[in-house]
Amino acid sequence: MDIHERLLGAAAQVYAEAGYRGATTRRIAHEAGVSEITLFRQFGSKEALMLEALTAASRTAVLALPDVPVDPVRELTEWSRGRFETLFRIRSLLRKVMSEVEEHPEIIDCAKSYPRHPVSFLEQYVRRLQERGWATVDTHPKLAAAMLVGAIFSEAMVRDMIPEVYSYEIDEALDGYVRMFLRAIGCEAGSVEAGEP
Amino acid sequence: MDIHERLLGAAAQVYAEAGYRGATTRRIAHEAGVSEITLFRQFGSKEALMLEALTAASRTAVLALPDVPVDPVRELTEWSRGRFETLFRIRSLLRKVMSEVEEHPEIIDCAKSYPRHPVSFLEQYVRRLQERGWATVDTHPKLAAAMLVGAIFSEAMVRDMIPEVYSYEIDEALDGYVRMFLRAIGCEAGSVEAGEP
């Protein structure tokens, strides 16, 4: 692998482990199997390296939901599962970014490089359910989306920190969240199977 | 105010702003209006000071829910509001603790000094709703509680970081969350007002 890419990967990994201050150039260089000098010759400064590394690391594609809902329970469960796994995989890095936003505002700008936020994907999906009459229209689609996405986010962030509270399995939780979410927006399994207009 | 307490408060505040590594003894002492020497004479080491300061700072009482549910919408909205405000007030400190758990596991032990977790309070409340027949029993009380608490937690943590996503007002959000939560557990407004046995 290219030395440039090895440094980028090492920077993201060490940052996820130790945060900005803890991600020393010495440690990053050692992690990449490169001398510290090479790091500075390639990137000029620690700040430039970290910005490039975090931009690359947080460029995670957001799973799409189908344009035409067919099987809400299955589609939402799969989507939630993917969303959880994405967040859980980069949870250490995300926690560091969240805790350092106030000190390094430029970091979140590169972390927000995704074109659309998952909430807006789910919000759009809820609107389509409402248009088809599969969900009642008295709930705010954005609020509903934020609730499910927020619950999944919390699972990914807190689950491994307070295991005594999150005693259930994650699959059980995601399944339960999706079913409660659908009931909350008035989308019962019966109405979908009946194929209301 | 006592110098001891001033140092504890300053340590918690500076930690919330800059994290463990950023909370230098010099900065803490300056924030408390005390010389750095006094800090070391009072607490011996930075680690001892931080542990005591964070234990004191995270000792926030969890609001209780009534033993006998009377008006679920009102009771849950007030509880959610209090929960959100508590989390939002200490959000900076919480983010730092979350991001440093892996490096300083001893920190979360003092942050977990609360006797009961909010999830278990809400879980118990859902069980009482089910016992009274105000909620259906096909939902797992713990999962339902985790979903609402998780959504509130996300609002408190992320709201000020990505304002373009969280465009709605927080009161509107909490109200919507509670109503969706109640529908999710099968507790419609009608069934409560009707006073089913």
Next chain:
DNA sequence: CGGCAATGCAAGTAACCACTTACATACTCA
């Protein structure tokens, strides 16, 4: 072979870190 760019090693710089020593000052209470 010769030049050249990328990389490494050794060493050093100025700044900052947690923490200490030595000594002066102020306040309290017997």
Next chain:
DNA sequence: TGAGTATGTAAGTGGTTACTTGCATTGCCG
């Protein structure tokens, strides 16, 4: 008053940080 306690100032310890300089080594390409 006088002894003890808490706090201050000044200075310095050894360690770590980001970053630099000088020079040797490697490998590739013509």
